Amino acid sequence: MNTPSEAVRERSEPDPGPVVGERRQLINIAYRLLGSLAEAEDAVQEAYARWYAMPREQQEAIASPGAWLTTVASRVCLDLLGSARVRRERYVGEWIPEPLPDRTEWIGGPAGGGSSTEPADPADRVTLDESVNMAFLVVLESLTPAERVAFILHDVFRYPFAEVAEIVGRTPAACRQLASSARRRVSAAQAPAAAPPAGQAVRVVRDFKEAWEAKDIGALVGLLDPDARMFADGGGQVSAVLRPVEGSERIAEYLIHIAGRAPGLTLLERTVNGRPGLVAQHAGVTVTVAAFGLADGRVTHIWAVRNPEKLRPWTAE
Numbered sequence: 329m330n331t332p333s334e335a336v337r338e339r340s341e342p343d344p345g346p347v348v349g350e351r352r353q354l355i356n357i358a359y360r361l362l363g364s365l366a367e368a369e370d371a372v373q374e375a376y377a378r379w380y381a382m383p384r385e386q387q388e389a390i391a392s393p394g395a396w397l398t399t400v401a402s403r404v405c406l407d408l409l410g411s412a413r414v415r416r417e418r419y420v421g422e423w424i425p426e427p428l429p430d431r432t433e434w435i436g437g438p439a440g441g442g443s444s445t446e447p448a449d450p451a452d453r454v455t456l457d458e459s460v461n462m463a464f465l466v467v468l469e470s471l472t473p474a475e476r477v478a479f480i481l482h483d484v485f486r487y488p489f490a491e492v493a494e495i496v497g498r499t500p501a502a503c504r505q506l507a508s509s510a511r512r513r514v515s516a517a518q519a520p521a522a523a524p525p526a527g528q529a530v531r532v533v534r535d536f537k538e539a540w541e542a543k544d545i546g547a548l549v550g551l552l553d554p555d556a557r558m559f560a561d562g563g564g565q566v567s568a569v570l571r572p573v574e575g576s577e578r579i580a581e582y583l584i585h586i587a588g589r590a591p592g593l594t595l596l597e598r599t600v601n602g603r604p605g606l607v608a609q610h611a612g613v614t615v616t617v618a619a620f621g622l623a624d625g626r627v628t629h630i631w632a633v634r635n636p637e638k639l640r641p642w643t644a645e
Contacts, residue, residue: 347379350394352455354401359454360480361405362412363425363465366637371408375401395491402477402495409473420564422572424631425465426638427617428454430599456602459484462619462631465601467517471510478503479510524622526604530597532622533604537595543587545580552576553626563635566615579630607642614642 351372358368375397379387390396416423454460459480468476474496481487481495482503489500489507496503524532532551539547558579562568573579587593593615596607600619608616617639621629633639 347376347393347397350397351376353394354397356455357398357480357485358401358405359426359428360459360465360468360484361402361477362408363469364638365426365428365454365641367408367412368405371401371404374404398487399491399495402481406473406477406496409476420562421568421570422559422561423469424559424561424633424638425462425469427462427600427605427619427631427633427642428456428460428602429641430456430602456599458602460601461603462601463518463621463629464514466631467514470513470517472506474498475506475510475513478506479514482507483511524625528625529604529620529622532625532627533606533620534597536620536627537597537606540583540587541595543584545584548580548583549576551627552579553623553628556626556628556630558582558630558632560632561635561638563637565636566634568632568634614639617642 354372354375355368358371359365362368362371378400379393379397387393458464468480471479477496478489478492481492482489489503492503492507493500496506498506536548536551539551554576555574556576556579558569558573560568560573569582573582590610592610594609596609598605598607598617600606600617603619605620606618607614608618615634617633619631619633620627621631636643
């Protein structure tokens with residue numbers, strides 16, 4: 329319900345501040361739902377377009393514009409998730425969620441455009457926490473669209489099931505079951521070993537970088553879990569393995585092969601989705617962003633994103 333001061337303000341000159349101020353929350357929700365910053369931007373833009381297309385009288389009748397925008401953006405995401413499975417069946421190779429840099433390393437910003445290398449407006453940044461680490465986002469891809477929406481809105485953003493039900497178009501009891509099912513699948517898919525402390529993770533990734541630069545296959549094998557898996561996403565636009573590379577020795581050999589074929593490749597330690605990762609640059613251009621899954625002091629997963637469309641926040645245009 330609007331307070332008297334809000335009602336007076338809304339009846340006077342348009343004040344887009346409170347509505348525009350919802351953008352960060354909407355982007356955060358949409359990115360976690362879709363795993364794609366570009367699609368998240370589109371979903372949020374669509375929600376705002378519908379808001380501004382309404383007559384002023386209808387806007388004033390909405391008690392909570394933020395809740396309305398969240399509902400609309402989440403429904404747009406739900407529709408996109410339904411069509412995404414069809415699109416990703418035609419995707420060339422592995423589809424990996426779009427990697428995000430640390431806020432201090434963000435280039436250009438999700439709004440895109442221009443050649444500025446200044447950090448983006450903080451309102452447009454995605455908050456980096458455990459719900460955006462790459463391993464978690466990859467697991468979310470196995471959920472049904474309804475499970476993903478119910479789980480993210482309730483378990484991550486703490487929306488009550490009554491509100492989730494309105495968005496998903498099911499009963500609160502059904503949404504509770506959806507979230508419970510998603511919770512079980514996420515728990516089952518996550519590694520039983522706890523993630524290493526931040527300092528240890530940094531050291532492992534740094535040692536991995538140095539071994540790769542030195543083309544030390546023995547050191548790489550020692551840093552990789554024997555059952556490690558590596559995934560690469562080129563989107564059919566750049567070269568990338570189309571299937572997972574499995575096993576420490578095969579991954580090490582593949583990485584050494586890449587290093588031999590790309591002289592002048594520069595590896596940089598960077599934060600990727602809130603955790604230590606690596607960025608590969610060639611002639612100053614970011615060509616790969618790698619996220620790591622770690623357990624017991626070894627690398628268990630590597631997700632290497634090479635699709636240029638997913639590297640916008642990492643590349644100065």
